[in-house]
Amino acid sequence: MALRRTELKQFKWGEMNSHQWVDTTIPTNIHLDLLAAGRIPDPFVGMNEKDVQWVHDKDWIYSCEFPGTPQDGQYADLVFEGLDTYAVVKLNGIEILKSENMFIPYRVPIAHILKPMNHLEIQFMSAIRVGKEMEKKSGKMICWNGHSSRIYTRKAQYHYGWDWGPSLVTCGPWKPISLEQYNTRIARFDIHYELSKDFRTATIKFEVELAGDTKDRKVVVSIITPKGEEIGLITVHSNVLLLQITKISNPELWYPHTHGNQPLWPMTVTVTSTVDDTIQDTVTKRIGFRRIELIQTPIPKGSKFKFDEGNTFYFTCNEIPIFMGGSNWIPGDNFLPRMTPTRYESWIDLVVRGNQSMLRVWGGGIYEDDAFYEQCDKRGVLVWQDFLFACGQYSGASSLLDSVSNEAIANINRLKWHPSLAIMAGNNEDYQVASEALHHDMTSPEDTWLSSTFPARYIYEKLLPNLVKRYAPGLIYWPGSPWGGEDNNTDRTVGDIHVWNVSSGLLVPYQRYPDLVGRFVSEFGMLSCPHIETVKTFFGDSKDFHPQSQEMEFHCRATSQEKRVFTTISEQFRFSSFDLESFIYLTQLLQSEAMGWAFRGWRRAFEGRECGGALVWQTNDSWPVTSWAIIDHFQRPKPAYYTIARALTPLAIGIVRTRIDKPKWNDIHEALCNSKSDAGLKGVNNHSSPHVYPLRRSSFAVWIANATTKKRVCTIEVRYIDIATGKRVRYFKMEQVEAKPTGTTEVCVFECPEDSPTVLAARLVDEDGRLIAREMDWPQPLKHITFPHRGLQVIQTGEELMIRTEKPVKGLVFLNDGVQWSDNCLDVAPDDEQRVTAQGLTGDVKYRFYGQDDK
Known part of the structure; x- marks a missing residue:
């Protein structure tokens, strides 16, 4: 008999000790069920979140009835893919499982208690209450963000609230539950492969383990090419199959979408009976052949941009060095069962259209759904996967270590074969907690770690790397993010860093992002409001549509957000009005400009491998909120999304002014930008102006970034344009400029004539005469410039826009909702017509640009 899988979907739920039952369909959680039953308001709307906090204090029950009498000699299991979090499971009144970890799947044999009709009951205890009890027993430990009890629970940490998300500590069967009945099943199907140095041969090792009745069984492994041709068929009569295929010649290789195709090879194992040839079970995995390496070699002396010491930190795929431009992914919803495969597909489509090559799955969320990794495999997006620890002082208790081991093994085995998985890292910012709050001595010997104030160091540097090495040999492991160097989290010459001294911390002007370069910047970002249609959900029934309304503040969880946002905006831009839409626009322009500079x-800096990548915080939001996301919760891209996409095109041009005369900089900013780390800067003089004001004497530099593996021969045009009149002041044209592959090419440096405020407009034309990139550099800060009478024309023909202007235009943003723009947030120069497609545009196009109300 073939394995029969029956997903149990129809359940009832109710409060513990209550006799009121409500129907539901799983996967689900208690907030979704209460919302569907009309017992709570939508926590995402207005300030309703405050009115649903009672939910996390209660215990809840889910139950169902299902048929399932087994046949003689047949096995039966209940498979729980995910229970959130503290759960006791009873079948026909008998306790069969106790769960204390949201991230561990469970398989429970039940044939001995299965009946013609069965009653399944799952009791979910309050994670808040259990966590608080554990905290009271063990003593309070350091926790940044959310309820302090979260660090005692193996539950998605963001559920407890974060500086971008609500506190909605939910529970329930958040993943499917299935009854599996079988004679024989495939318990394990592992695929390990090695590529020869020249990539001409793939050596594959299969491991298959069977469960149930393994007598008289035949195991068949088939290999299908991406074109659908079967090239391997292996038959073995064995319970455990271990064999190698040594001759797959010239396999098609998998690449990130920025560098090639994503051929996937279906590999299927089938178990049949040798008695009657019936299929017992079958499993298919789709792998991609690629070699991912993390390169950490000494930086050559004479570094061009910053610090000729330390090591590189960059990735190669199939020996191609790749600047990993991308973003940090958080869970796409506070209520995870709502994250459907369709939603994942549309999210990854946005990432690809934004020219991003890597997503970092942040350690305060979840090991993502299979659909997420499948889309990354299919679309060519590399994944940095954190283990699930974030911003806390986690325990080293033996019970936690056992739970973490089981969690890690389950998820390493689930994820390791995905070609998109590039690296796994131990935690998010826990080393910063250790150094800044715990003052942990990083030179302490290993045998003291568990008894120190930072016991989780044992998890990150011993337990997890050993499990990765054992279960996923060859997979890159990194102890944490950030991590590296003597202080393990702030040294910009080693490992990865998080840069948070621009939008917070010291509030360094965003024009200095390039100076804050690290070997790999795995977090940085700038706050901004989402689209106006998303902002409208903030208000609920309120009509106080003002940037400083209580509802606006409620939907921004960043500490001191007004101080940060208003300070940063006022340093850079002019407040010509203070209505809601103008404020939204300025926050988005601020984010866009900052991300462009970064x-x-x-x-x-990738030319000398001095910076191997930049992952902006963050891709997305888990609810409607003002945050660092570049795409809001409803998948409406912010202007920064388009600015980043242009910066990450395979062939891009850069242009920037550089000081010739040294101004009197703010001392603390200068010290920060010229030091190896941001540690030890307290007390530095902070009295001079923080602004970035170019002097009359400055130069400009032009460079080409080429991500491809081929040398490109290009033409560069540079125009100086008077901002007030739109007249061209000076013009340069450089032909036959060679852009070296997989790096950047410095083209020229010229002194700027600045008798009047000018914009520098650069264009890049390829070998075939096609205009492929633009960039404009503006005098800083923009608040010192006025923009009256631009002569802007936006000519609409169906779903195509033609944009032209008489004078330079800054930050032209198209506002229509429900439109897929080919580009947005544009700088427009005279005599340089731009065209934008607007898929789904109906009616007149709406737009605004910086300074459009100037008189």
């Missing part, structure tokens, strides 16, 4: 500057 990505262009750090990609420039």
